[in-house]
Amino acid sequence: MTTPIADSKKRVCIVGAGASGMAAAYALSKHPEKYQVTVFDKEDNPGGMATSIDIDSEKFGAPYINDGVQGCSPAFANTIRMFRMLGYEPTQVGMQISFGKDKDFWSNVFPTELTTQFQKDIVKFGTALKIIKKLEVVFALIPVHVMLRIFRFSKDFGEKMVYPLVALFFGTGNQTPYISSAILVGFYPLHFNIHTDYYGPQERVFMDSSMRLFEYSKKSLLASIPTMYAFPKLHDVYQAWMTNILTSGSVNFKLQHTVTRVVTRESKQAGVVHIEYRTSKGSNDTIHTDVFDELILAVDADSALRLLGQQASWMERRVLGSVKYLHDVTITHNDIEYMKKHYEVTYNPAYNASLPPEAPAQEQDEAKEAFSFAEKHFRPLYYTKQYPEDKTKIEMSFDLTHYQPQFRGEKPEGPINLKGTSNREHEVDDIGEGQAGVSARTGRDAEGTAEPPLNAHVFQTIFLDRDGSQHLWTWDEIPEDKRVYEKWWKQQSHRWQHYARVVPFMMFINGKHHTHFAGAWSVLNMHELAVTSGFAAAYRLGADFPFKGDSDCERLFKLYLGLSHGVRLRREDRQGTLG
Incomplete structure (x- = not known):
C-alpha cells in the first residue's frame, strides 16, 4: 500500500496568527514537500495586535x-x-515627541527650559550609559530606579525625563522604574556577551546595535x-500575507477556531502532539481533536502555559510563569x-530654553533654528x-x-x-x-x-x-x-526579572517535547522580534531562513536563534551567507 504524500510530511500545528505565527507559517510554506501546516487563531482575521479599523x-x-x-x-x-x-x-x-505639560514640558524638536534645568544630569547620564554598557551583565539585574540612585541623579530628572522617555520607546509603561537598566543601552548598541562559539567570541549581543531606537544627546538627552x-494598512498586509502562504498548498488556516488545550505531546499513536479545539464564535461548542508531529505556540506566555496545562514541564512552568x-x-x-x-x-515660545549671552554663537544659532522650525512644523x-x-x-x-x-x-x-x-x-x-x-x-x-x-x-x-x-x-x-x-x-512587563528569569532560559524550553515558543515576549515587545521569533521556530524544524543573503535581516535572526534557542546555524548555513 502506497503511503499518501501528506503522511510523509511533518505535520506542524501553529497556535496564533499574529506576527510570529505568520512568520513561522511563511517560512514553512516555502517547503511544501516537507511540511503540512495548520494555523489556528480565535479571531476571524490574522494579525494579532496588528489590526486596522x-x-x-x-x-x-x-x-x-x-x-x-x-x-x-x-x-x-x-x-x-x-x-x-x-x-x-x-x-x-x-x-x-511632546513630553510633559507646562513647566515640565520638553521635546526632541526644540530645547526647553526643562532641558536647561537638567543640563548637568543629562551630561552625567551619558557617562552612566557608558558604564552600564561596559558592565551590562551586572546592570541587567539592576532596576532603573536603583541605577538612578547609584549614579546620584536627581529625583526630578528620573521622573520627568528618564521614565517617560524609556516608557515611550520600549513600551515599558508604568513598570519603567523596575525594568532592567541594561535596556537603557538602547541609546547605544546593547551588548550582552554570553561566551559561546556560535558566532565567535565577544560577538554576542542581547539587542543588536541596529535595533537602537534613539540616540543620546548631551544637550537635550534625546538627539534630534x-x-x-x-505602517501601511495592516489588515490588508496580513490578508495578503495569508494569501501568499496559502499559495503553497501546504498550509491550512483555521481562523475563528480556539485551541482549548494540548492533550499530550508524547503519544506514540497517530502522532506525537494531540490538541483539542473548538469554533470561537457561534453556538457550536463541539470539541474537535487533531494530531501533529510538532507544535509552535505563537501566543503570549500565559496563554501557552494555560494550553499546556498539566502537560507543561517544570522548566516551562518556571520560565513561562515568570512573564508578567x-x-x-x-x-x-x-x-x-x-x-x-x-x-x-502646539508650539508655545514661552517654553523656549533661554541661552546665556556667553553661550557659543553656534549653539545660539542652532537653538534659534530649532525654535523657528518648531514654530512652523511642531506636530x-x-x-x-x-x-x-x-x-x-x-x-x-x-x-x-x-x-x-x-x-x-x-x-x-x-x-x-x-x-x-x-x-x-x-x-x-x-x-x-x-x-x-x-x-x-x-x-x-x-x-x-x-x-x-x-x-x-x-x-x-x-x-x-x-x-x-x-x-x-x-x-x-x-x-x-x-x-x-x-x-x-x-x-x-519588561521588569528586570524578565531578563533574569525568562530571557536566559528560553533556550532550555525551545525544542523540548516537540514544542517551540514564538513571540516578541521572549525578549522585547517589538514587531520585528515577533517576526524573527517565528522564523527561528520554523528554522529549528528544518525550514530555511526566508531572507538568506540579506545581511540586515540575517543579523537579528542569528542573534535571536542563539539567545532564545541556544543553537548554532546549520552547517550549510554557517558555510554560506548566514555564517
Missing part, C-alpha cells in the same frame, strides 16, 4: 486607522522586507528627530480639549504625561493623524511604485501587488500636504496598568460622543 472618512479625513501597532524603526529589516515582498511600503515619518516608519503581564486600555478618540488639557499639542506624534499624584506613572497618547500616512492622502499599500523601485533598504525582486485604495483629503498643513485640521484629528490615549494605576486614570474625562473605539489589551 474603519472610521468615518468624511469626519476624520481617512477611511481607517491602524489600531494596535503603529510603525517601526528603519532598522526592522525583516518586517520591512516582508511587507515589501507583499507589495506594501511603510512611510517615513519624523518622530516628534529620528526617522521612523508608519499588565492590562491596559486604548481609547481612540477625537477630543482635542482633552489633549490640550493634558499635553502640549508631535507621541505624547506623555505624568500623574501629579505619582510622577513615576504616566499616560501616553498618539496623534494618529500626524502619524499615519492615509490622513495625508497615502493609499493603504503605502507609497510604493509597483512598476519599478530603486534605492530602497531591504530591496526585493519578487514584489507583490498591494491592495489599491482611495485617499481622503481634508485641509492643508503648513507644507501644503493634505491633512485634516486639528479639531478633526484622531488620537489614541493609552491608560496603563489597570491593577496598579487605574485610580490615577483620567479616562472619564473623554466623553462618549468623542470616543471612536475602546480596546483592552495586555502586554508583558
Whole structure:
C-alpha cells in the first residue's frame, strides 16, 4: 500500500496568527514537500495586535486607522522586507515627541527650559550609559530606579525625563522604574556577551546595535528627530500575507477556531502532539481533536502555559510563569480639549530654553533654528504625561493623524511604485501587488500636504496598568460622543526579572517535547522580534531562513536563534551567507 504524500510530511500545528505565527507559517510554506501546516487563531482575521479599523472618512479625513501597532524603526529589516515582498511600503515619518505639560514640558524638536534645568544630569547620564554598557551583565539585574540612585541623579530628572522617555520607546509603561537598566543601552548598541562559539567570541549581543531606537544627546538627552516608519494598512498586509502562504498548498488556516488545550505531546499513536479545539464564535461548542508531529505556540506566555496545562514541564512552568503581564486600555478618540488639557499639542515660545549671552554663537544659532522650525512644523506624534499624584506613572497618547500616512492622502499599500523601485533598504525582486485604495483629503498643513485640521484629528490615549494605576486614570474625562473605539489589551512587563528569569532560559524550553515558543515576549515587545521569533521556530524544524543573503535581516535572526534557542546555524548555513 502506497503511503499518501501528506503522511510523509511533518505535520506542524501553529497556535496564533499574529506576527510570529505568520512568520513561522511563511517560512514553512516555502517547503511544501516537507511540511503540512495548520494555523489556528480565535479571531476571524490574522494579525494579532496588528489590526486596522474603519472610521468615518468624511469626519476624520481617512477611511481607517491602524489600531494596535503603529510603525517601526528603519532598522526592522525583516518586517520591512516582508511587507515589501507583499507589495506594501511603510512611510517615513519624523518622530516628534511632546513630553510633559507646562513647566515640565520638553521635546526632541526644540530645547526647553526643562532641558536647561537638567543640563548637568543629562551630561552625567551619558557617562552612566557608558558604564552600564561596559558592565551590562551586572546592570541587567539592576532596576532603573536603583541605577538612578547609584549614579546620584536627581529625583526630578528620573521622573520627568528618564521614565517617560524609556516608557515611550520600549513600551515599558508604568513598570519603567523596575525594568532592567541594561535596556537603557538602547541609546547605544546593547551588548550582552554570553561566551559561546556560535558566532565567535565577544560577538554576542542581547539587542543588536541596529535595533537602537534613539540616540543620546548631551544637550537635550534625546538627539534630534529620528526617522521612523508608519505602517501601511495592516489588515490588508496580513490578508495578503495569508494569501501568499496559502499559495503553497501546504498550509491550512483555521481562523475563528480556539485551541482549548494540548492533550499530550508524547503519544506514540497517530502522532506525537494531540490538541483539542473548538469554533470561537457561534453556538457550536463541539470539541474537535487533531494530531501533529510538532507544535509552535505563537501566543503570549500565559496563554501557552494555560494550553499546556498539566502537560507543561517544570522548566516551562518556571520560565513561562515568570512573564508578567499588565492590562491596559486604548481609547481612540477625537477630543482635542482633552489633549490640550493634558499635553502640549502646539508650539508655545514661552517654553523656549533661554541661552546665556556667553553661550557659543553656534549653539545660539542652532537653538534659534530649532525654535523657528518648531514654530512652523511642531506636530508631535507621541505624547506623555505624568500623574501629579505619582510622577513615576504616566499616560501616553498618539496623534494618529500626524502619524499615519492615509490622513495625508497615502493609499493603504503605502507609497510604493509597483512598476519599478530603486534605492530602497531591504530591496526585493519578487514584489507583490498591494491592495489599491482611495485617499481622503481634508485641509492643508503648513507644507501644503493634505491633512485634516486639528479639531478633526484622531488620537489614541493609552491608560496603563489597570491593577496598579487605574485610580490615577483620567479616562472619564473623554466623553462618549468623542470616543471612536475602546480596546483592552495586555502586554508583558519588561521588569528586570524578565531578563533574569525568562530571557536566559528560553533556550532550555525551545525544542523540548516537540514544542517551540514564538513571540516578541521572549525578549522585547517589538514587531520585528515577533517576526524573527517565528522564523527561528520554523528554522529549528528544518525550514530555511526566508531572507538568506540579506545581511540586515540575517543579523537579528542569528542573534535571536542563539539567545532564545541556544543553537548554532546549520552547517550549510554557517558555510554560506548566514555564517
